[in-house]
Amino acid sequence: NAGVTQTPKFRVLKTGQSMTLLCAQDMNHEYMYWYRQDPGMGLRLIHYSVGEGTTAKGEVPDGYNVSRLKKQNFLLGLESAAPSQTSVYFCASSSGQPQHFGDGTRLSIL
Amino acid sequence: QKEVEQDPGPLSVPEGAIVSLNCTYSNSAFQYFMWYRQYSRKGPELLMYTYSSGNKEDGRFTAQVDKSSKYISLFIRDSQPSDSATYLCAMSAGNQFYFGTGTSLTVIP
Helix, strand or coil, X not given: CCCEEEECCEEEECCCCCEEEEEEECCCCCEEEEXXXXXXXXXXXXXXXXXCCCCEECCCCCCEEEECCCCCXXXXXXXXXXXXXXXXXXXXXXXXXXXXXXXXXXXXXX | CCCEEECCCCEEEECCCCEEEEEEECCCCCCEEEEEEECXXXXXXXXXXXXXXXXXXXXXXXXXXXXXXXXXXXXXXXXXXXXXXXXXXXXXXXXXXXXXXXEEEXXXX
């Protein structure tokens, strides 16, 4: 009963490097979301998907790209990492209501 | 004005106390209301989920929604040290979700 699984759990990058965060869900949910969580700012939506092959921008999309090639997977990419992207990234999925979250990826950009 | 306002605390109570956590919101279109519990270095865990106005009880937890006042509450009875966590309120209209910034709760044995 995995639910929402995020990989990796921790990562340290240098400025300018690229990487991809993977989110996988086994609940057959249509909707998937990527958030970042920063102290005092709560959860902010980066991008989301309402189904396989679809993506849409959230509140803070700049510097990120996403892809949803398979229904169960939602990938978040950083093309050229910046220190401002140091954060904890959470993936969530839902079949409408409510959302279910993974345990996050802690990303540090030096 | 933020969509959802939540007092960040921190809140510190003795074991066995009744805890009241609250959020206000501005969007009257919200229909679904949720409370999540987040332990340190973990993801938000769904605690309570209600639709529209009213009360919902689950063990020591009670969620209340007052749509006329745009106000939701979570009550924790007989609080335990294991309840120490950050509590996030969330609400939604359609497939968009809006979160409070979280209230940090510590229950002292």
